[in-house]
Amino acid sequence: MTKQIVEMTVNGETREVMVEPRELLIYVLREQLRLTGPHVGCETSHCGACTVEINGKSVKSCTMFAVQAQGAEITTIEGLGSPDGLHVLQESFKEHHGLQCGYCTPGMITRAHRLLQENPNPTEEEVRFGMAGNICRCTGYQNIVKSILSAAAEINSASEAAQ
């Protein structure tokens, strides 16, 4: 099948890939760009393990062709945090035991990151609703919710202190 060039910005870097039009974004991220943080859990957009951020929105990258990402700004779990340390959310998931097998975690944290951009001070109910597109089979969500609420509080208190 004829391939075409797709250019996108991934975690701040410009990347060019040659893809078939039918290739799903998740496989291009994982197999061509070797960003194996986002995972494949269902390929039907139910589980959210493949969640990435595209142009400021949470997207299940198994539900989108790579060619549709032409020109897009993409952030994956690998783009959170820094060489100096973990992102507040990553720290918080560790602190509050918000993960077990780790398979859903990259999608979960990436989604939580966007959720806190959309709603910096969510209630527990808003977190549960806002995270309902991401399935976890291990934790029962209780500690995931706790991790997100705690990260939100920490981010808010840091930004208040900065003002």
Add this chain to the structure above:
Amino acid sequence: MNDLTPDRDERVANLKGLGCSRKRVEDARFTQGKGNYIDDISLPGMLHGDFVRSPYAHARVKSINTDAAMALDGVIAVLTAKDLEPLSLHWMPTLAGDKQMVLADGKVLFQGQEVAFVVARDRYIAADAVDLVEVEYEELPVLVDPFEALKSEVVLREDLDGQTEGAHGPRKHHNHIFTWEVGDEAGTNAVIDDADVVAEETMYYHRTHPCPLEPCGCLASMDKVNGKLTLYGTFQAPHVVRTVASLLSGIEEHNIRVVSPDIGGGFGNKVGVYPGYVCSIVASIVTGVPVKWVEDRMENLMTTAFARDYWMKGRISATREGKITGLHCHVTADHGAFDACADPTKFPAGFMNICTGSYDIPIAYLGVDGVYTNKAPGGVSYRCSFRVTEAVYFIERMIEVLAIELNMDAAELRRINFIRKEQFPYQSALGWEYDSGDYHTAWDKALAAVDYEGLRKEQAERVEAFKRGETRTLMGIGLSFFTEIVGAGPVKNCDILGMGMFDSCEIRIHPTGSAIARLGTISQGQGHATTFAQILASEIGIPADSITIEEGDTDTAPYGLGTYGSRSTPVAGAATAMAGRKIRAKAQMIAAYLLEVHDDDVEFDVDRFVVKGAPERFKTMGEIAYAAYNQAIPGVEPGLEAVSYYDPPNMTYPFGAYVCVMDIDVDTGVTDIRRFYALDDCGTRINPMVIEGQIHGGLTEALAVAMGQEIAYDDMGNVKTGTLMDFFLPTAWEVPNYETDHTVTPSPHHPIGAKGVGESPHVGGVPCFSNAVQDAFRPFGLRHTNMPHDHWRIWKTANGLGLHDT
């Protein structure tokens, strides 16, 4: 001692040993997307495998034409049973003593069965080629009901036709697999027939699926130069996979390396050996390059390892005062097309004979008949020890039905029948020796915590209000008290394919006082790298942060039977403690030499050996480790290493008391879990944070199974719930917050008293959720209704009880 010496509490805290909520060492990797799961592994030149699967549940395969598929650019091979037959790999043995087709040999027996294996350059080409394989089928009559299968003239397993003896004794019919009986049937019937009160009920524990978020997969790499096969995969029992791979392939076991990388949840799904593994190995041997096979979600739900599917018929008898006198249970077990249950060899229905539960029942009988149908094979223990969820659901429902029969409160009925503390170790009527327990204390604590009497009062008021037309919401109080049986198990009665179910730990202390320990188990999210280091820290006085835990590579780890049935802590955890004690014994000799005293004159104190009566004279474990490598100590070999293979003397018996408060909208069937209280007793608690996490997760999987999750088939054997659109996995929106609590009754035979906990919440949770639903309708005459309690079924229950009549 001097001012610089940390005090004892500080030294204990530094170890991060037993009992502390140590943060998980796995998480820095996982939170950054740096996990290494099977589909993350890529080898140079790797090919991709994909299956042609049967659209029919029962059909003869008339012909397979692979020409068009082979002609597609990028397709390397298409394997069929004919290609595997010369290697005798077109069938494979199952864990249950049966055999299973690797690729369809003349016929297919369930929808989704593997028919041909395509090997191609990438996953897209493989999928294209799957569509190009032409298979001609002739449909055969389909049997999806085990009771019909036992009457039908249709022979499902033609390969077994005429065989009246199976792996577990006589077969009564061509679709019958085995009969397994435990206990005294005549005696039990006599007691029940003469009893004051008898309750009978038939219940169906529906078929479901463990559905870990990561599906099953493997990557086989045959190195033709050195003759070594490396097999990466989602294996809950990597060492057993190596042995099986060697026996099947003829490759000597030392030339096979099996690696379980990070596993994205298992819950029993990743115990078995699947056709994808066999085909990948063969394809790699044939092509000489690595071959990867990873199933997709539909393949996972439709073909690899279902759970449950037990039709259970019970009779329970009691005195008028409620003292249980006997229990009779018969199970018709639907095993699907091949008996691929993952149970210890001598237990074709797992530990279903724990079905007398937490109660002192003097006489009992269990009979299980296994049956072939046109459904997927499997029968794994989904987040439970072998068939224990079925057993606990059965007895906890029978107790509720008996309570109705006696017109008695179900909490009180439990209380008067619990095995008493002083009866442990307790011999059950069906052959188990319960090691320890204190059920009354746990029950009283649970009922007090939820204000049980207050809840009953509120419920009665709600029923009255409902009758007066003031509300359309009913309230259910779900109770369950469970006893698990985990930690398989004693080698004398537990084996898998002949391999005794011991487990192992090997420890090396490095000269600078840090350590590595390797175990025969494999974490799938349980946090072994964190918790096993804690066990060891307390045993050998080296901080957990200085101990690396490694599992899953058969070239480096000692042989073990793997992680399932909550056996890691009871068995490998015990091996860890025992190996640690060997280290400590040698360290004691070294310390005594260094301190110039007799071995018996030093004693272990947290992180050091001290001279008895002179605590200022000591050698830390760090100093001892260094000495082990740099000093010639008379009579002591250099180095500081130990290995332990632990054969547990008995299973462990964790228990717990759960209460669920649920509101049910009678007109919509919608449920709202208002409160869930879970008290668990898993013996000595290694890491409370991890324990609570396990309980939250197990309860959520219980909620799923009880409230909606099922693998359903239509009459044609089509899977109706093959995607996550139809197969219920709860999201954060549907799941409540859980209250956790505990008592501690250490196991008397386990080196540190731990019992295992990962599966308890699932085992106890399913009947608790179900009992809450049933309890809400008890005042309106409901005795029993089958799970899963989705909105539609609850609505039907309410409708059937006339609650929608105006």
